[in-house]
Amino acid sequence: MGSQPVERHLCIPGKTENLEFIRNFVSGMARKAGFNDKDVNKIELAIDEACTNVIEHAYRDTGEGDIDIDVEYDTQKFKVVVADQGRSFVMEDIKIPDMEKYMAELKVGGLGIYLMRTLMDEVDYRSKPGARNEVRMVKYLPGKS
Amino acid sequence: MSGFEVKRKDVETISVIYLKGYLDAHTAPDFEKSLQTLVDEDRIRIVVNLAELNYISSAGLGVFMGFIEDIRNKGGDIKLAELTEKVFRVFDLLGFPVLYDILENEQDAIAKYEEG
Numbered sequence: 001m002g003s004q005p006v007e008r009h010l011c012i013p014g015k016t017e018n019l020e021f022i023r024n025f026v027s028g029m030a031r032k033a034g035f036n037d038k039d040v041n042k043i044e045l046a047i048d049e050a051c052t053n054v055i056e057h058a059y060r061d062t063g064e065g066d067i068d069i070d071v072e073y074d075t076q077k078f079k080v081v082v083a084d085q086g087r088s089f090v091m092e093d094i095k096i097p098d099m100e101k102y103m104a105e106l107k108v109g110g111l112g113i114y115l116m117r118t119l120m121d122e123v124d125y126r127s128k129p130g131a132r133n134e135v136r137m138v139k140y141l142p143g144k145s
Numbered sequence: 146m147s148g149f150e151v152k153r154k155d156v157e158t159i160s161v162i163y164l165k166g167y168l169d170a171h172t173a174p175d176f177e178k179s180l181q182t183l184v185d186e187d188r189i190r191i192v193v194n195l196a197e198l199n200y201i202s203s204a205g206l207g208v209f210m211g212f213i214e215d216i217r218n219k220g221g222d223i224k225l226a227e228l229t230e231k232v233f234r235v236f237d238l239l240g241f242p243v244l245y246d247i248l249e250n251e252q253d254a255i256a257k258y259e260e261g
Contacts, residue, residue, distance in 0.1 A: 016170045019170060019171055019202075020148060020171070041231055044200075045202060045235065048202045049202060049203060052170040055170065056170065111207070118238060119238075
């Protein structure tokens with residue numbers, strides 16, 4: 001029983017008003033998985049950033065289209081997949097900003113992916129253009145990476 | 146129903162904005178509007194009190210970044226005060242402490258303007 005993974009799925013309209021619900025959904029599970037407050041906050045923020053990117057970029061703020069969130073965790077790791085059927089992008093094309101330069105130039109936006117990569121242990125992106133985009137994020141329980 | 150509130154208090158030439166709740170892509174436009182109002186009124190000596198803000202994402206940080214250059218060019222500033230540890234960690238992750246005055250309390254932030 002103890003080592004069986006726990007899986008939950010959430011399908012929710014891609015609207016910013018749903019971000020709070022999404023954060024509560026994910027942080028509740030992260031807490032159950034055994035993360036401390038600091039790590040729960042990191043996971044919550046990373047998932048918010050992924051969903052905000054979907055809402056603003058994949059669905060271009062139209063409010064049309066769903067976000068599928070799959071959470072799976074066991075005693076080793078916590079995995080979240082955020083998927084959409086909107087406009088795709090190639091993650092490799094998005095350069096991780098040189099933060100000092102970036103902040104010095106006071107640029108707005110585009111920080112979501114930087115944050116996701118900083119907050120989680122693994123982040124990767126898969127896309128079937130026109131069908132489905134997926135961001136897969138993993139965080140290991142302390143001492144399990 | 147929104148878990149976010151913006152309040153404002155003017156202290157002579159300084160305006161203090163109080164943010165409460167969560168600042169994300171949904172609520173960032175409200176904060177943006179209140180900063181824009183201050184800029185329009187030419188009240189650009191701003192302190193943002195974050196004592197009751199319990200969450201911020203990059204959409205919220207983007208609002209600070211979107212205004213700071215214009216406000217500084219006009220001779221003003223945005224100083225931050227009373228951040229909770231959780232919110233400070235996000236600011237810190239993105240290098241804000243180098244670029245913004247972040248003060249322990251509101252009075253210190255106001256005093257910083259008075260120092261010149």
